[in-house]
Amino acid sequence: xxxxxxxxxxxxxxxxxxxxxxxxxxxxxxxxxxxxxxxxxxxxxxxxxxxxxxxxxxxxxxxxxxxxxxxxxxxxxxxxxxxxxxxxxxxxxxxxxxxxxxxxxxxxxxxxxxxxxxxxxxxxxxxxxxxxxxxxxxxxxxxxxxxxxxxxxxxxxxxxxxxxxxxxxxxxxxxxxxxxxxxx
Amino acid sequence: xxxxxxxxxxxxxxxxxxxxxxxxxxxxxxxxxxxxxxxxxxxxxxxxxxxxxxxxxxxxxxxxxxxxxxxxxxxxxxxxxxxxxxxxxxxxxxxxxxxxxxxxxxxxxxxxxxxxxxxxxxxxxxxxxxxxxxxxxxxxxxxxxxxxxxxxxxxxxxxxxxxxxxxxxxxxxxxxxxxxxxxxxxxxxxxxxxxxxxxxxxxxxxxxxxxxxxxxxxxxxxxxxxxxxxxxxxxxxxxxxxxxxxxxxxxxxxxxxxxxxxxxxxxxxxxxxxxxxxxxxxxxxxxxxxxxxxxxxxxxxxxxxxxxxxxxxxxxxxxxxxxxxxxxxxxxxxxxxxxxxxxxxxxxxxxxxxxxxxxxxxxxxxxxxxxxxxxxxxxxxxxxxxxxxxxxxxxxxxxxxxxxxxxxxxxxxxxxxxxxxxxxxxxxxxxxxxxxxxxxxxxxxxxxxxxxxxxx
Numbered sequence: 001x002x003x004x005x006x007x008x009x010x011x012x013x014x015x016x017x018x019x020x021x022x023x024x025x026x027x028x029x030x031x032x033x034x035x036x037x038x039x040x041x042x043x044x045x046x047x048x049x050x051x052x053x054x055x056x057x058x059x060x061x062x063x064x065x066x067x068x069x070x071x072x073x074x075x076x077x078x079x080x081x082x083x084x085x086x087x088x089x090x091x092x093x094x095x096x097x098x099x100x101x102x103x104x105x106x107x108x109x110x111x112x113x114x115x116x117x118x119x120x121x122x123x124x125x126x127x128x129x130x131x132x133x134x135x136x137x138x139x140x141x142x143x144x145x146x147x148x149x150x151x152x153x154x155x156x157x158x159x160x161x162x163x164x165x166x167x168x169x170x171x172x173x174x175x176x177x178x179x180x181x182x183x184x
Numbered sequence: 185x186x187x188x189x190x191x192x193x194x195x196x197x198x199x200x201x202x203x204x205x206x207x208x209x210x211x212x213x214x215x216x217x218x219x220x221x222x223x224x225x226x227x228x229x230x231x232x233x234x235x236x237x238x239x240x241x242x243x244x245x246x247x248x249x250x251x252x253x254x255x256x257x258x259x260x261x262x263x264x265x266x267x268x269x270x271x272x273x274x275x276x277x278x279x280x281x282x283x284x285x286x287x288x289x290x291x292x293x294x295x296x297x298x299x300x301x302x303x304x305x306x307x308x309x310x311x312x313x314x315x316x317x318x319x320x321x322x323x324x325x326x327x328x329x330x331x332x333x334x335x336x337x338x339x340x341x342x343x344x345x346x347x348x349x350x351x352x353x354x355x356x357x358x359x360x361x362x363x364x365x366x367x368x369x370x371x372x373x374x375x376x377x378x379x380x381x382x383x384x385x386x387x388x389x390x391x392x393x394x395x396x397x398x399x400x401x402x403x404x405x406x407x408x409x410x411x412x413x414x415x416x417x418x419x420x421x422x423x424x425x426x427x428x429x430x431x432x433x434x435x436x437x438x439x440x441x442x443x444x445x446x447x448x449x450x451x452x453x454x455x456x457x458x459x460x461x462x463x464x465x466x467x468x469x470x471x472x473x474x475x476x477x478x479x480x481x482x483x484x485x486x487x488x489x490x491x492x493x494x495x496x497x498x499x500x501x502x503x504x505x506x507x508x509x510x511x512x513x514x515x516x517x518x519x520x521x522x523x524x525x526x527x528x529x530x531x532x533x534x535x536x537x538x539x540x541x542x543x544x545x546x547x548x549x550x551x552x553x554x555x556x557x558x559x560x561x562x563x564x565x566x567x568x569x570x571x572x573x574x575x576x577x578x579x580x581x582x583x584x585x586x587x588x589x590x591x592x593x594x595x596x597x598x599x600x601x602x603x604x605x606x607x608x609x610x611x612x613x614x615x616x617x618x619x620x621x622x623x624x625x626x627x628x629x630x631x632x633x634x635x636x637x638x639x640x
Contacts, residue, residue, distance in 0.1 A: 015395060015489050017604035023611070024581040027219045028251060028258035030265075031348065032226025047606045075396040078429060079604055080580070081331040083223065083347030103429055104400050105331060109347035167349060169231045178357065 003139035005095055007068035009146065010057055011131045012048065016072055017079035018106065020047035022088040031087045038063050040084055041091030045070075055131050057092070064093045069135055069144075072099035073126045076118075077106025083113060090115030096137055098144055098153060100124055111159045114167030119144075120154040186367040186468070187434045188402040190461040191342040195325045203366040203468075211243065212324035214354050217310050218248040220329035220347075222265040227352025238273055239358035242455075245277040245319050246270060247310040252281055253301060253573040255293040256583035263289040277319070279307040297587040300546075300572040308542035308574030311335040311423065311512040315415070316544055318452035321445055322437045322460035327354060332512055332601065334425045337403075337433030338418035339441055340460050344432045365431045367402040368393075368471035372409025374478035379636040381522060382417035383514065383599070383619035386424045387483040389475065391493025399429030401470065406463065409477045410435060415444045416518040423513045424601050427490035436463055482622045482634050484597075487614035488605050496622050499632035505594035507532065507627035508608070509568075509620055510539030511579040514599025517548045519620040523599075524559045526624035526638050527566035533630040537588035538563055538570040539577040546572050568627075581609040590615075597626045 026043045029036040041064065045057035058065045070089070076099040077085060086109045089097070096117040097110075110116045117139065125144070129135070135146035142153045156163070165171040172178045185193060189201050196207035216224050228236065238244055246266055251259035263281055270278040271285060281289045283303035295301060307313040311332050314320050322340035326333060329351045336343035346360070354360055370389060376382075390397070403425045410418070422433035435441075437460035449456040484499055486492035509515065509523050520540065540546045549560040549570075563570055571577070571587050578588035579600040590596055590609035596616070598608065603615035618626070621635035628638065 015604065017489075017602075017607075019581070019604050019606045020611075023606055025583055028256060028262060028583070030222045030226060030262070032223050032230060047611055049605055049611055075399070075429065078396065079331065079426075079602060079607075081329060081333075081345035081347055082220065083329075083349060101396065101399070103396070104431055105345055105347065105426075109349070112347055112349040112353075168353060169349070172353075 004136060005068055006134065006136045008066055008132050009069045009071050009129055009135045010067035011071045011126050011129050012053065013126060014073035015075050015078060018077060018082050018085040019079060021045055021077065021085040022082065023047040027082060027084055029084070031084060037087065037091050040088040041093070044088040044092035044094070068093060068095045069137055070094055070097045071125045071129050072097060073124065074100045076102050078103035081105045083109045086110045086113055086115045098125060111162050112168045114163050114165065114170065117156060117163055119156065122152055122154060125151060185464055186402065187340065187404055187436065187461050187463065188342055188367055188432060189364060190464070191323060191325065192364050194323070201364045203364050205364045206361060207364060208359050208361050209325055211327055211354050211358050211360060213243050213245060213319060213326045214351060215245045215247065215310055215314060215326065215328035215333065216351055217250055217330060218252065218259070218262045218266060219250040220351070221246055222262050223348040224329055224351040224355065225265065225269050227348050228355040231352060232356040236356060238355050241273065241275050243358070244275055244355070245314065246275065247279050247307065247313050248281055249309050250576045250580070251582050252575045253291055253297060253587060254583040254585050255291050256585070259583055260289050260291060279305055279313060281306050293585065297573065298569065298571045302543070302573070306543060308540070309512045309515065309576055312516060312541040315339060315444070315448060316542060318449040318454035321455070321458035322441060323458055327351065327360060331426045332423050334430065334433050335419050335423035335512055337422040337425065338415060338435050339445060340435055340437035342432055345426065365400055365402045366470040367404050367467070368398060369404050369406055369469045371407040371472070371474045372405065372477055373407055373474060374409055374476045375412045376477045376480065379482055379621055379639045380480050381619040381621055382413060382420040384480050384483040385477065386421045387485050387493060387617060388480050390424065390428045390485065390490050391483070393428055395427070395489045395491035396429040398425060400431055402432050402434055403428070403430045404434045406436060411438055415440060416516050419516070420513050424490070427601060482619060482636065484622065484632060485603060485617040487603055487616065490603060490617060496618065496632055497634040502616070502632040503595065504534055504597050504626055504630055504632065506534055506590065506596040507536040507623050508578060508588055508596055508598040508600065509623055510541065510577055511600040512541055513601040514620055515539055515541030515545065517545050519599060520545065520549055520559060520563065522620040523624040524554065524562045526621055526635055527568065527628060528554070528562050530566055530628055532567040532627040534627060536568045536627040537578065538568045539588060540574045543574050546574055578608050581607060597623050597632060599623045
């Protein structure tokens with residue numbers, strides 16, 4: 001099954017930490033409660049400074065973003081271990097973040113929850129792309145195409161099937177590492 | 185093997201592991217709190233069933249500490265969600281805000297922010313509570329749903345932060361699959377000069393390797409300089425490994441570690457056996473550097489990230505609106521003692537807030553007398569707004585009524601550990617990280633100030 005998405009991109013710089021992805025005041029929302037999960041999405045990336053990011057990521061009063069792909073620089077997701085960060089982005093409708101590099105816990109939380117594909121780029125895309133550019137992300141060939149140019153991304157490797165499965169629990173059950181889900 | 189590799193090898197039942205190996209480790213302790221606990225419990229129930237039981241009641245510690253003294257009803261509810269789970273599972277280690285097991289937590293804003301509003305079991309900030317309450321032991325594996333879990337590396341423990349989903353997995357299985365990190369060695373020589381604190385050491389090192397200089401790696405601290413430091417100093421350093429992207433911090437175990445741990449486990453009746461890991465001759469590091477502690481000066485991490493290093497003495501032109509002392513990193517008794525040493529008999533020039541990390545710190549500040557005055561009184565007499573409500577408070581902003589929160593754009597010097605935009609509240613404000621000495625000296629002058637101007 002081919003997996004390709006086309007979407008406008010949202011571009012941010014280096015060191016976007018978890019407070020900018022989901023400010024601490026919204027951590028009172030519990031991600032496993034359905035309506036609070038949706039609400040978290042409405043606040044995704046709301047901590048970005050207004051002067052540097054005049055275009056809001058999620059329009060005021062809405063739950064979803066139009067940007068399914070986020071482009072970033074170094075150390076995306078640094079700071080706290082809050083899983084609310086990848087969850088807020090996933091809940092808002094983001095499918096992938098393409099960055100120069102990721103902070104460890106954010107990367108792991110993307111994989112564990114299956115909310116987002118965290119792609120490492122080979123070149124610094126946040127300097128060549130602009131928010132609103134239309135890009136096509138090809139998950140099968142690990143490429144991003146925008147403005148007539150195709151960029152090769154680093155393959156996701158062994159984390160890919162975990163995210164495809166929808167996170168570590170689904171993956172662990174599929175591969176027989178833990179027992180089938182108990183009926184709740 | 186490095187210290188981290190030795191602990192991970194033992195916990196995964198292998199004779200040897202190497203950086204890059206993926207191993208399943210048996211977890212000795214899982215810690216969660218009010219911000220990530222309810223979501224972790226949600227994952228556990230969704231995945232293991234509503235009647236599932238945690239893997240080992242003795243190995244789970246739940247510490248409400250983040251958003252406690254706020255009228256925000258969702259925050260109050262989250263403490264209640266923890267209490268319900270503790271009751272249902274029969275868990276022994278829950279440091280509840282209230283004493284009534286059937287009650288509901290509700291902060292009373294009318295009583296104000298500074299007078300104590302908690303029962304007899306409440307402790308305060310999780311990372312400072314764990315060693316105090318006898319849950320921290322050398323050679324063990326700790327995971328916590330908080331990035332500053334790495335603070336326990338001060339005790340020769342492998343300790344790192346994880347998300348709710350991983351924590352939910354541990355709740356059901358007691359295991360986690362992790363990658364063995366590469367190790368970096370920071371070899372400390374000499375001793376710190378007057379006016380310099382452990383906070384300056386870690387700010388200096390982060391400035392050296394950069395805000396992501398330890399990403400995915402273990403930061404191992406060695407050398408004679410390490411052994412000159414007390415456990416509080418080591419905790420301050422280990423706490424901030426994450427601010428360089430580190431997976432964990434790791435200190436060797438010495439007699440100071442052993443005495444500290446033995447005293448706490450005995451006092452609390454917690455498990456007292458432990459097996460430290462020692463330094464091998466054949467360690468392999470991806471980075472190895474010597475730091476001379478005697479050369480370090482009071483250091484500041486400037487807005488907007490912990491790697492923006494400058495010396496305090498070069499920053500006298502930065503005018504400040506607020507000073508803040510508190511958190512796991514900077515709210516220990518020793519931190520307040522240093523602060524009091526600078527402000528004693530003087531008056532702060534800008535709004536200054538003090539939030540003890542734990543309820544024990546509150547008690548100690550009231551009990552310890554200097555020249556006939558308690559440390560608490562010295563601070564209050566200097567104009568510091570002290571609260572008895574120990575918690576994470578404004579270190580991470582929190583709900584808008586949080587004590588000390590930056591609710592408007594302002595410049596704040598803080599003894600806490602993180603300064604990304606919006607960390608302490610308003611996203612246009614600027615936070616400068618420094619030692620308790622430097623924060624105190626800056627509070628007195630209203631601008632960033634080298635504390636050696638006040639310390640003889």
